[in-house]
Amino acid sequence: MGEAHHQSVQELAASLGALPPEFVRPEHEQPAATAFQGGAAPDAPVIDMSDPGCGARIADAAREWGLFQIVNHGVPSSVVAELQRVGRAFFDLPREEKARHAAMDPASGKIEGYGTTLRLDDDLEGKKKTWNEFLFHVVAPPEKVDHGAWPRSPAGYREANEAYCLHVQRLARELFGYLSLGLGLEEGAMAEAFGGAGAGGMVFLQKINFYPPCPQPELALGVAPHTDMSTLTLLVPNEVQGLQVFKDGHWYDAKYVPDALIVHIGDQIEIFSNGAYKAVLHRTTVNKEKTRMSWPVFVEPPGELVVGPHPQLVTEENQAKYKAKKYKDYQHCKINKLPM
Numbered sequence: 001m002g003e004a005h006h007q008s009v010q011e012l013a014a015s016l017g018a019l020p021p022e023f024v025r026p027e028h029e030q031p032a033a034t035a036f037q038g039g040a041a042p043d044a045p046v047i048d049m050s051d052p053g054c055g056a057r058i059a060d061a062a063r064e065w066g067l068f069q070i071v072n073h074g075v076p077s078s079v080v081a082e083l084q085r086v087g088r089a090f091f092d093l094p095r096e097e098k099a100r101h102a103a104m105d106p107a108s109g110k111i112e113g114y115g116t117t118l119r120l121d122d123d124l125e126g127k128k129k130t131w132n133e134f135l136f137h138v139v140a141p142p143e144k145v146d147h148g149a150w151p152r153s154p155a156g157y158r159e160a161n162e163a164y165c166l167h168v169q170r171l172a173r174e175l176f177g178y179l180s181l182g183l184g185l186e187e188g189a190m191a192e193a194f195g196g197a198g199a200g201g202m203v204f205l206q207k208i209n210f211y212p213p214c215p216q217p218e219l220a221l222g223v224a225p226h227t228d229m230s231t232l233t234l235l236v237p238n239e240v241q242g243l244q245v246f247k248d249g250h251w252y253d254a255k256y257v258p259d260a261l262i263v264h265i266g267d268q269i270e271i272f273s274n275g276a277y278k279a280v281l282h283r284t285t286v287n288k289e290k291t292r293m294s295w296p297v298f299v300e301p302p303g304e305l306v307v308g309p310h311p312q313l314v315t316e317e318n319q320a321k322y323k324a325k326k327y328k329d330y331q332h333c334k335i336n337k338l339p340m
């Protein structure tokens, strides 16, 4: 491939001064046309995890928003800062070098590694593109980790990600406990249903999103509207606002709260709860001057595990709203937009 193919879209866009047409979203998706325009917009809940009443607030937030932020979560700010530092250092490498690390190849089922839609020669079959680069790799359990898909540079990348993951594992257990109790179930119900205790163990998939400055952010999106397939997602943002949440017919900003982690309820918790908890529909906007980054960890059941509504939540009056499915079959249907 010639050098021209590797010219970045930012470079090209800067020379054109305008957004290439494949990044212009249809009007019903454009952030400028669809963001909440009223007066005081409601904020997704910010929950203090050191508060003894936080469990009930977490369950309420999962019912009403499907998204909330947590503070006093026990993750030292130095651990988060180091996760961010090494991620940023990776994305600051030249694009060719990033691709050399671990190019992903979705066609062959290799979703781990570095990918981008910021390439004009990518053929997405006429589909609109999003303004982002990303990196994916499993971070736990160790037997499912492929270190070949992890950046070899910068030094310290592996240690930083492993240290942060231990906290994500602890927080996921805690959140599953509160969310189980909030449904009237045993505290361990969710953890067990998602692969705890003998079922193969949950999978922790680290993603890093990198959204460079965009010449016409009002026309573009960083990620298109979606719900996460995961059980839940725990996300570290940088200080650049961009995540938006759909609720009651409107898109609202998830405000940047220093030191907070953002929790998304994903599809598997919605299914397990038989619809009591809501998988959050979300998207991201981009910025004209600043680079936004985010570090979501998707907490997933092992592929062979069957997830369905918990039997105690299915009654004569409240029938099962979702089919039980192996997680890998669910993923396949969702990625290929097949009927569930």
Ligand SMILES: O=C(O)CCC(=O)C(=O)O
Pocket (backbone or CB within 6 Å): 207, 209, 223, 228, 235, 237, 242, 243, 282, 283, 284, 293, 294, 296
């Ligand atoms: O960047 C964000 O805040 C959200 C990213 C996201 O939704 C995703 O990667 O699934």
Ligand SMILES: [Fe+2]
Pocket (backbone or CB within 6 Å): 226, 227, 228, 282
């Ligand atoms: Fe997401």
